Amino acid sequence: MSLQAILAKIENDGKNQADQIIQSARKEQEEALLQVKTRLKNKFPKDSERIRNKTEITSVQLKSHAIRDMEKALLSHRRKIVDSVISDSVKKISSAPDYLELITGLLKNCDLDGTVEVEICADDKGRITSEFLKKNSTDKSKFVLAEQFHNDHGGILMRAGDISLNATLSMISELNHDTMVMELSRLLPLDGQEG
Secondary structure (H helix, E strand, C coil): CCHHHHHHHHHHHHHHHHHHHHHHHHHHHHHHHHHHHHHHHHHHHHHHHHHHHHHHHHHHHHHHHHHHHHHHHHHHHHHHHHHHHHHHHHHHHCCCCCHHHHHHHHHHCCCCCEEEEEECEHHHCCCCCHHHHHHCCCCCEEEEECCCCECCCCEEEEEECCEEEEEEHHHHHHHCHHHHHHHHHHHCCCCCCCC
16 A cells, blocks of 8 residues: 555545544534523423512512501501591580580599699689589588689599599590590491592
8 A cells, every 4th residue: 555545544444533522522412402402491490480479479478568567558548637626525525505404414423532623724613603512512512613714625533532533525535545545446438448
């Protein structure tokens, strides 16, 4: 065999071997790509499902928080309305036609003995007089008008020695506040309803 034939055979064998190596490498590359694609294909739905589930859970939580915040805001707003109504009512009660009957009832329910000083507000000066108190006195309790006035919108403070009873309208409403709030809240229309 001539040198040229040997070189041509070596070159041809080298070329064939290189082609086989390249084909083998391409086949390995295609298999590797196919494995990666398959892995990604299998992983994507799982990741996608996990992300979708997490998004749904977060959405439900956010919606729940938003509803809770709106309910708190609504309750707070309703409470302010009711508190305002109670406060306005306390101010108006002293000008009601049966106001003196209320005061008479308070005096009759007084369980203090002896001389009882009755403190009134300045606005009641002409209505709750010494004569009015004397008329409502009993054998047990003698009501006398105090020299000083209390700062409330109505009602009375009763004092016998070191013991005092606060029967001002604000105190009465404060003691019954929760009951009145519940009663008035029932009368308020719910959001979206007409009253």
